[in-house]
Amino acid sequence: MKSLLKLHTLTFVGLAVAANLGLQVYLAFGEVKPWAQINWMDVIGEGGSGLIWLVWLVMLMRSRPAGRVSRLLAVGMACVCFSWWMDVLDEFIRLAPDAVWDNWLETAPMPVGLLLVTFGIYHLHKEQQAINAQMSKREGLFREHLLFDKLTPLGGxxxxxxxxxxxxxxxxxxxxxxxxxxxxxxxxxxxxxxxxxxxxxxxxxxxxxxxxxxxxxxxxxxxxxxxxxxxxxxxxxxxxxxxxxxxxxxxxxxxxxxxxxxxxxxxxxxxxxxxxxxxxxxxxxxxxxxxxxxxxxxxxxxxxxx
Structure with a gap:
């Protein structure tokens, strides 16, 4: 089986590049806050949620083959991770009061990501129904196979x-x-x-x-x-x-x-x-x-x- 990186390279590379670009933009247009002004409760809440979401993304990709459902889930979860990452950067870097573009970077990816995840879960549900139906048929055939004659392809x-x-x-x-x-x-x-x-x-x-x-x-x-x-x-x-x-x-x-x-x-x-x-x-x-x-x-x- 192909490794995780070979199957989902684009997803993880894209998320890493987007996160780095977001950091560079914040550093270019803002200034790092003093240690005492950092709201650590927000850092733990937003950063912890983003980290857990990232772990879920990795676990999902390790258990999923490449395909439409995997792409929807991966891109959607990557958008949510990026949104939380930008929220965490906002706790460490202060931007000018008239900067509005940061709100778009923080909030816009979240609903887009959740919408993609929703579509992915819907198709995952359909996929699982098809798998369950197939497994049910195979289980039925296995049970029926025990009733067949071992010598001829006939029922016993x-x-x-x-x-x-x-x-x-x-x-x-x-x-x-x-x-x-x-x-x-x-x-x-x-x-x-x-x-x-x-x-x-x-x-x-x-x-x-x-x-x-x-x-x-x-x-x-x-x-x-x-x-x-x-x-x-x-x-x-x-x-x-x-x-x-x-x-x-x-x-x-x-x-x-x-x-x-x-x-x-x-x-x-x-x-x-x-x-x-x-x-x-x-x-x-x-x-x-x-x-x-x-x-x-x-x-x-x-x-x-x-």
Whole structure:
């Protein structure tokens, strides 16, 4: 990260030059007061306030990147610092009674600086709101990330249950049907046994992509467990869900997956089941589709290992 001086050189150099010029002007047109005539209460009050403001300016610039908000705050605070500096000089240097320009040097920078600081704080507030919104999204994504399957870019079992619950509530409010489709890869354990678990994991990743490509935009695919996938289909009756389930089954059967090591094609087959929600809760609906997939697997013709 760039240093403080590199980021805000102009602000601090400008303030230092302005303060020095103000001192030179006072010395050129006035005379230094005797020690006994100095009002030390005003010196402490005005000088202390200006010093604290300067410390705030340094702290702000150390924590802020260069940009519009930083410039507004820096220039505004520098104007206020300069105004207090001129007030302090007035306690040490006496000017002619007819000099009026010193009042302008003392008072004019103060409202200008406070106005710039006000604009800076306003934009800082807007900036912070945007950051808070972004952080809230990132925090939400982080929490949601914990619900996703580690192998495939799909929601896991817990995410599925939460999504089905929301989908059930939405379907009830909109008076629309909601269906679930379950797809289970037949003899998937043979892939792990013959070709190894690494090949099986890669196959599941490719299957996840294949299934997503064969879904509608409103459908949500999750990995329930192992080689079992569940599709949540809003505004879909059971008949239409069965058609879509058969399309997914055909997509798996036509999947030209070739192994990583030998490049041989694996002949895949899947069992599917569909169920439409009636008066179900999440668990009863998932139980019905799982019973359906178990029935479909019993009825599926047996074949050799892949």
């Amino acid at each position: 079992a817990q995410y599925l249950r939460q999504h089905v619950q929301l989908a059930l509530e939405q379907a009830e409010r909109a008076q629309q049907p909601l269906s679930l489709v379950v797809l289970d890869i037949d003899d998937f354990s043979a892939v792990n046994l013959v070709h190894g678990e690494a090949e099986g994991d890669h196959l599941l990743q490719m299957l996840a992509q294949l299934l997503v490509l064969n879904l509608r935009q409103q459908d949500v695919l999750c990995r329930l467990a192992g080689d079992r996938f569940v599709v949540v289909m809003p505004n879909t009756g059971e008949t239409q869900a069965r058609w879509l389930a058969q399309e997914l089954q055909q997509a798996v059967a036509g999947f030209a997956y070739k192994t990583l090591r030998h490049g041989e094609r694996l002949q895949l087959r899947a069992s599917v089941a569909a169920a439409m929600a009636y008066d179900d809760d999440v668990e009863s609906l998932l139980r019905r589709v799982n019973l359906g997939i178990a029935k479909a697997r019993r009825q599926a013709p047996q074949r050799g290992a892949a």
